[in-house]
């Protein structure tokens with residue numbers, strides 16, 4: 001007899017993981033011996049955690065300190081340090097009670113969605129977007145309402161887009177800088193969205209995982225703009241700690257206890273050893289700022305090389321470490337384009353299908369957080385042109 005598969009069991013794949021697997025296989029094959037595979041598919045900084053993090057963890061491991069469960073919301077010292085970070089970066093006083101430590105931003109999403117919404121509730125968000133947003137919502141019985149974003153709105157939602165929705169959604173999810181577009185919401189526009197959400201009773205969720213990785217435009221945190229917003233953040237990107245699985249949330253007062261109860265039941269706590277590393281990460285800004293400067297140089301190289309390759313249209317790459325390029329001029333679907341780029345030029349990039357099920361065939365995401373020498377090599381290979389079959 002066939003057993004039932006639940007709604008979560010029908011979750012679609014996160015396609016970039018399949019691209020990573022194909023690039024891994026090519027990199028391990030004899031074909032890569034002469035020409036290495038350049039990894040531009042993955043949003044993972046080439047270097048790992050900053051030195052201060054590795055040193056702090058080495059110290060704690062050699063002292064034999066018992067790394068046990070922490071409180072579900074995280075260790076008191078890390079919560080306090082993150083609260084202080086809001087003073088340092090945003091000049092904002094956030095009580096440490098409002099900080100919850102999570103296993104990456106990824107664990108923050110189900111905690112936020114379950115605490116704030118009922119099954120069947122609708123959450124508006126723009127597309128293209130980070131695919132797990134939609135897949136997690138659907139697995140939890142929530143309904144994403146996609147707002148097709150275009151260059152006209154800077155690939156971000158606007159109050160007008162929200163106001164046009166009837167019925168109004170229960171939630172709005174924003175990301176600035178966003179993945180895959182690198183686009184940002186100007187502080188005054190985020191304030192307008194936050195104000196609108198508060199007036200309409202729409203719960204705002206702000207994914208701020210790419211804060212710290214911006215190239216000239218100002219950044220605002222939703223925590224400063226709405227008392228009811230949920231902020232999700234992580235040590236994965238600016239702090240370069242992807243594999244440590246550590247992040248945080250800034251919670252509104254009414255969701256502190258609900259998130260704590262969910263976290264106790266779902267996860268017990270985020271990995272303690274990673275909490276130790278995360279605490280030290282705030283002493284790593286010098287090294288991290290050097291990396292940010294390197295991303296800025298890599299971004300400039302690609303913005304120069306891609307037009308030479310015939311690709312001239314991008315979303316605004318104001319932050320994060322992605323360029324989302326319109327490849328429709330090639331006449332190829334983005335999956336075929338990426339396959340060719342991988343097997344012919346040994347450059348791995350992600351087809352837009354992952355981020356936009358409708359228009360993704362026309363777009364490719366290039367991530368530029370690999371080593372600077374790799375990005376320079378990719379720029380040279382791309383600069384030889386990838387339009388028109390060569």
Ligand SMILES: Cc1ncc(COP(=O)(O)O)c(C=O)c1O
Pocket residue numbers: 043103104105106107130175178179207209233234235236242246247
């Ligand atoms: C926009 C966005 N949010 C969240 C995540 C998940 O990050 P984490 O490693 O903190 O779980 C990613 C990872 O790429 C991302 O791009």
